[in-house]
Amino acid sequence: MRRAVFTAVLALLAFAGNALADNFPSHPITIIVPFSAGGPSDAMARIMAERMQRALGQTIMIENVTGAGGSLGVGRVVRAPADGYTVGFGHLGTNVANGAIYNLGYDLVTDLAPVVMLPSNPMIIVSKNAVPAKTLPELLAWLRAKPAPPIAGTAGAGSGSHIAGLYFENVTGIKLQYVPYRGTAPALNDLVAGQLDIIVDQTSNSISQVRAGTIRAYAVTSDKRVESASDIPTTDEAGLPGFHMTLWSGLWVPKGTPKEIITKLNGAAVEALNDAAVRKKLGDLGLDIPPKDQLSPEALGAWQKTEIAKWWPMIKAANVKID
Known part of the structure; x- marks a missing residue:
């Protein structure tokens, strides 16, 4: 039954x-x-x-x-x-x-x-315009020379931008000071305003500001260039070989x-x-x-x-x- x-x-x-x-x-x-x-x-x-x-x-x-x-x-x-x-x-x-x-x-x-x-999409290494570096090797040298850890924006602990930052630290040996936001949109706003030094951001998020000239791009974290931003070199081309990450x-x-x-x-x-x-x-x-x-x-x-x-x-x- x-x-x-x-x-x-x-x-x-x-x-x-x-x-x-x-x-x-x-x-x-x-x-x-x-x-x-x-x-x-x-x-x-x-x-x-x-x-x-x-x-x-x-x-x-x-x-x-x-x-x-x-x-x-x-x-x-x-x-x-x-x-x-x-x-x-x-x-x-x-x-x-x-x-x-x-x-x-x-x-x-x-x-x-x-x-x-x-x-x-691959990530993209971007900085505020006040950073004097024009190339990725110059950026790395500038970050290493700072007396205090460079300030990097993220969308919070565990976000793509945070993982990319940790990966960046592992590859370069440069320690970053992270500032978490509730998304990369507000973080990007503060980068444009000069309150952050860098973001290892999603290309789709930063590319419009790069095109507008409000922030500076150094490389995309891919083994090939992004079709919509073909003027930006890959990390391999820019001097940081093997730093590849796709979100x-x-x-x-x-x-x-x-x-x-x-x-x-x-x-x-x-x-x-x-x-x-x-x-x-x-x-x-x-x-x-x-x-x-x-x-x-x-x-x-x-x-x-x-x-x-x-x-x-x-x-x-x-x-x-x-x-």
Whole structure:
């Protein structure tokens, strides 16, 4: 008797799950961006949302939930109902590095389900215009000669800009004094105002200010130049060989979200990434779109685990820890 009841309950749950997936989406979807409005993550999410809502037939709203290097926003997604209506935007910082830094209260791998890999971009080494250096070797010499540690802006502990700063320290031996912000958009504002010395920033965030002449760029952290900023050398060309870092992004949903719903969200995202207008907007920001074979949920999940294995040892060795 008990077995029959248990089987009936499982069947009922499966039916309810299938019905939920069949009707999805029946009302607006929210994408949680764990950084401030106006920053690179926010810009990419809004470009994607605008096109994805056409494929899904429902409005997609962006909600910026800032703080603690993006961990508050990711936590909001973890605790949301597993129905596909709350989607989390994340990247190398929020969905990899934060697990080695914060006492999160959730597991970045097992408490979230991957949806799709999103475009990535190399970081770019930029300084305030008051820095006299014109080339990367001159910048390194100027930073080393400062009597106090150079002031570097980040989007918080564990953010992409913070990881890039730690990597920069490891490669150059130059110690930085970090100033955390609730996103790289406000950090960039202070760099323009001359209150920071440098940021190792996302190219998509800084490139407009570089073009406007309000900050100075030295190199992109890639083995090839960025198409939209082909006049800026790579770190290999500029004199810091091997300093390569790409900040990749993705979409996740709470664990337990029906596979059929994840498939629908993935399909809408892939359709957006194949749209010529979307590709141009992303390209203008210096973003690289993943190859087709990397656009499945499984590919994002595998890549996240690979990146955890790569970056956690360096972060833990730097003793970056916030409880």
